[in-house]
Amino acid sequence: MSCSSSRRAPVALALTLLASSITHAQDAPSSTAQKPTTLAGVEVSAPSSSRTKPDFPATQASIPAEKIQATVNAVDVEDAAKYLPSIFIRKRNYGDTQPVLATRNWGVNSSARTLVYVDDIPISALIANNNTMGAPRWGMASPETIDHIDMLYGPFSAAYSGNSMGGVMRIVTKLPDKPQVTIKQTEAVQDFDLYGTHDRFSTSQTSVTAGAQSGPWGWFVSANALNSFSQPLSYITGAGFPNNTSGAIPARNKTGQVANVLGAGGLLHTRMLGLNGKLSYDITPWLQASYMAGFWSNHGQSNADTFLTDGAGNPTYGKTAGFASSIYGLSAHHLMQAASLKTDTKGDFDGELVITHYAFLKDSQWNPAGVTTSTDVTTNGRLASYAGTNWSTVDLRGVWRPQGYGGAQEVSAGAHADRYELANTATNLTNWQVPPSTTTLYSAGSGKTATDAVWVQDAWRLDPAWLLTVGGRYEWWKASDGFNFSGQAAVHQPSETSNAFSPKASLQWSVAPDWLITGSLAKSVRFPTVGELYQLVSTGSTYTSPNPNLKPERSRDGELAFEHSTGQGSVRLSLFQENTRDALIQQTAFLSQYPVPVNYVVNVGEVRNRGIELAAQQDNVLVRGLELSGSITFVDSTILSDDTFASTTGTTAKGQHAPYVPRLRATAVATYRPKEVWSFTLAGRYSGRQYSTLDNTDNTPHVFGAFDKFTVFDARVQYQIDEHLSLAVDVDNLTNEKYFLYHPFQQRTYVADLKLTL
Template sequence: MFRHHALGGVSVVALQLALLQPATIAHAQPAGELPSVTVDAPRAAPQRPARKPAGQARRATAARASKPAATPQPAASPASTANIDGGGVKGSFETPAAKQRFALPQESFSITAKQIDETINLKDPEDAVKYMPSLFVRKRNDGDNQAVLATRTWGLNSSARTLIYYDDLLVSTLLGNNNSAASPKWNLISPEAIARVDFLNGPFSAAYPGNSIGGVLLITSKMPDKPFATVKETVSVMPWSQYGTKDTYVTSQTSASAGNRDGKLSWLVSANYLDSYQQPLTYTTISSLTSIPTTTTGAFPARSKTGTEADVVGTGVLAHSQQTSGNLRLAYDVSPLVQATYSLGIWNNHQVSTPQTYLRDANGQLTFNNISTFASGRYIWDQTQMSNAIALKSDTRGTFDFDLSASSYNYLQDAQLNPYTVTATGTGYSQKGKIARLDGTNWQNADAKGIWRPFGYDGPHEVSFGLHGDRYRLENPTYATTVWDQATSTGTGQLYATGVGETRTGALWVQDAWKILPDLKLTLGGRLETWRALDGFNVNTIQSAAGAITQSLVTTQPQLSATKFSPKASLSYDLNRDWNVTANFGEAYRFPTVGELYQNLAVGTNIFLPNPLLKPEHDYTGELNLERHWSDGRVRLTLFQEKTFDALISQSTLVTNNTNGQQVTQTAVSNVDAIRMRGVELSADKDNVLVNGLQLFGSVTYVDSKILADAKWSAATTVVGKRVPYVPDWRAKFGATYRPNESWAYTVAARYSGKQYSTLDNTDIIPHVYGAFDSFFLVDMKIHYNATKNFAFDFGIDNLFNQQYTLFHPFPGRTFVLAAKYTF
């Protein structure tokens, strides 16, 4: 306890001392380093370079030694936009707008709309980060609504350990920390509305909560200052052959965007329609306990990831999804220095899954053989969700600027209908069923931020601070129904299960970026947070084989609360005009989500259990960065270590029914006493290598992860010394893009991920089976052709060599991608 308060005291004292430095230091700042603007700033400004070269800074210092402290510059004409193409290739080496505006200490990686168009087979917004260092998106199919972003030290089910923003809207679903109902709302975003994507590493800024342990992803929309419109049609084709399923799955997507500036008002409208047929996402498996007549054929002998028998008898989820999304964004210049924005988004999904059985009876007819888990793969799922976001921001370049924002996300409709079981013979389903609902689930976020420049713009101190509040509400009942595919909103009114609850967080933060010398910057900050979990309520039932409720358990869960302080520190030094070294440290707390505490959920054959007594996880992260940069490239070496106490880790176990041998996956979250991840990340990106137009990019990441202690582990195996679940040891990406002229771009890229475990004791050692987490090596290619000023065409192949691999689910094989785009 003393140590925590001591760290907080050091940060506060250092901040106060920093503010007492004489104003004359302001005279020593580089000339021409104009104030930065956010994407939504009401005034155009030249892009500020990522770092002022040391030599140039010294020359500028000498030139300005006799001038008074910097003063605000007069406003130019209003502008509310980012570059439509995000700044092209060189734009990816520029400092992200949010990092400039709040002097954030994190290191960043970026990609622009032009680069995305030329190098990535983009079918969904999350595809944009495909080649960023250390990042991986668990995208199982086109239009996947459960695609989680994995980062350097956190894996495929850590949705609450990254923050993803689309302009002022948080699209991370901090209702849970999983890769199902808590996955980010990527589908709300139209791919053609993206101007650029920036990733900020680690929990090193006080401006973000502990959910930034993995990092912060910022997606910026195209807000034009002149008329523009685009329409794009993309088709992907994937032949598939695994077990008894042989088919070709096709996805078509239409994406459009348009916008303009009319005086003080800027606007952007975007829309997207996707029609996707998907490969099997799950398989139906049985153990040796399942009774199958000797005359029934078609099962594929197989093992589970831990080596037990898990014969494959058919698919589980085999889905067809139709999705529609639309966005409206308005920006109005209240004055030349103040701008208001409003964003509205809506997303609709209609998804139908019909499983395929491989079994045939003695007469050669298809049969489920009374295996009830086939019913979990048969469903009708309808979702309609809406977002709203408002903001008011100033850009005076003076002593003070403000940034006010609020957003909400609402589940207007979310209902999944399933039959309860299958018929005794044939391939029919019971009339009785269940309906799982998330209607009424919602969250709100509000932030009030300020920037104080006590010695004027470009002075030695830039103090940012803010207040934050959020509320997350979970409503997740599952009702019994008499006719499963014609169910009313509450079925019969009988509850099979429910999970209800709420979390609230309030925060106060402050951060000072102190330019001690022109080449040396110290950033100190702290975040004070108070958290509550309340209204927790669960109903669990036991049912007969026919769906009748035989026993009910109703639980009112206890309230939880916590107050935590998180200090941050960063020291950055420009060795010369080309080299920089930066050390970052951040302490962070991630509070349990409402889903981890209260949600009891069944998704297909996967069952998620609540744990209402979880503690916040406590994280210490440090890194050392050495960077060499050019105008069109950079190389960065990062050494990092992260230690987490009371880590919130989910465990999935294949559970076999001892009566009938049928299998389901059961997942629960617990606090693991201590884990540690450390390693190295090397990344490089350079344009015009050897010849003009040849861009090379790549990264290699090694993580040595280890479980240090887990006193609650009660199994016969041990977990101490084992690798942390879902964190691969190696990740690597490399590629090349050649642009011989303005019309053509050719890209070849590869991605590698090492073995990862999904169990705490690392007993899941069987690869290439359903449920396993395989290593993989994938090669992609793309040809981009600008036929005219308005027409562009793409041809690409993802997973060129058709590697079959599973990350629990079977992942896509070789996929051919064709696209045509017209710009008005």
């Protein structure tokens, strides 16, 4: 990577800090014992890697492993965070490969507005900003490896890029002190009833983990095999009733137009295998090297179920092309690798170097080009591939403590570089069921983005009651080698560049030992992802159009938080506001010339998210063993301007509610532990309705493509049979709430898991 002389100075500073930590390690205290950190009444020992990470200066929420195990049906890592304040994990079903993280000021379709880390390793997929390939790579960890999860709200730390405008999730893992093996078997059954689908869908998952520490070495490996059958993820609709057929269900789409339901699509059978491992070596008592790798394999087959019959009563597709889009096969192999070198001197200096690479070794989806008669499809088809898509990141961080470890001041600095490359092609097939039978190119979207950054942050305790944190981040961004091909037209897109400086400031006041007031201000800039600029998808159940002329979105954030500790609990009230100019927002349109919905991204003039969040938790409420926690968040998300919005019906975007942000969101969790071996949990989540259009014309609820309000309750009972064996029984969506978030979401599901620890 190339850097100008102006870039080299901060990079040199970070290198100096890393080198200094090695040079002065002899001055550090000889003991490397870690002090326990109390999280929600549970003591955990955080890994030493956390010491090179500057403390986050604004609002945080945490959940420890012990609470996750007792209260959450954590089939996958992302499940562990679903009851954190203002958090929503968009997980449509077990086996979903696209669980996106939504936060208090940005909803779904905003995967690039949050950052997710596993032990300082970024697992966010900033290749895109959507609900598909933009989902974090959660498989780089397993639920059994989690020590705790921290959620950091807002872009108030200079250590993170503008992609943190929605927040930062840090998943901290642990290595067992002694050799340990866990085997977990999970079984789930969902009864689904909607339109013409009345069926039962099952999921089976086997997870095995093993780890140990021996002298300077530590290791952990995990394997997860899943076999899942999903409910319909889409529906085939039409503006009329196909000739000479019956069985269509009269319906409308989200904007109130006729969209009769002809059948169900996306009935996906998924066979997934995830492998990940970590190896660490303590070179010295204060210097550790580690390597992490994860391999993910996914094979699936999607089918369609027609509700139509012909005059003789036989099933038929009614010559509706949308059925072909819901019939496809897929196969993917992905590999992620990460290496780190970090110090924990407990002295004046510490440093950390993290390098990562993620590669789409194979990622293909193939489907027929259309339908013929009856329930037959064409022999020819198309193959969409992302093979060759990849990204790499490098982070160098250093910490200087002028007054020593635990002193009143801590100066941190760092440098960052990332490279993202998109390779997205669709080719014609002579036989859609034989992926190697490729002929000519049908469409293509490719390109690259690169970001270099330097940052510095100073946390200074002015006196025991006041902590001031100030910092700044400067970034250089470039998009290049953009190429799009569709039909007979090929376009080489022009290169784009942009630079930005983002200042940060936070002031904390400890009013009393049990009261804390924090005020924070920040500017952040999010540059368009390579997917938003160049991705062109023309197969499957959606069509995505590129926009190479997108501008970066720039936000100004502020938060005022009041926190009070109650001894066995806490309560927090946060007032927040974010003004974002040139907001990058995805839109979905149902156009008559396309058999599937069309997605595209636009810059919206200015969006304001203003809200209030109340979060509280308390242990031993009324009786010993009863734990209560919950949150409620109100957001007024308003489009202040959008001069480029064009409407053929006279509607306007100005003054409307911003897409994908619910006005009200709430969570509540009650756990009762009458004895150490038993825990009973009832949890609820509420989300108000959302709009997905800029002019808020999608006001028809409970239809395919709509974003409904919902209230979902989950129940869990866990029993620790003995020190080695535990059993849990869950019911997700206890009241069988039926709702759409574009897709129909999971209905009542019964889950049981048995875990053996050796």
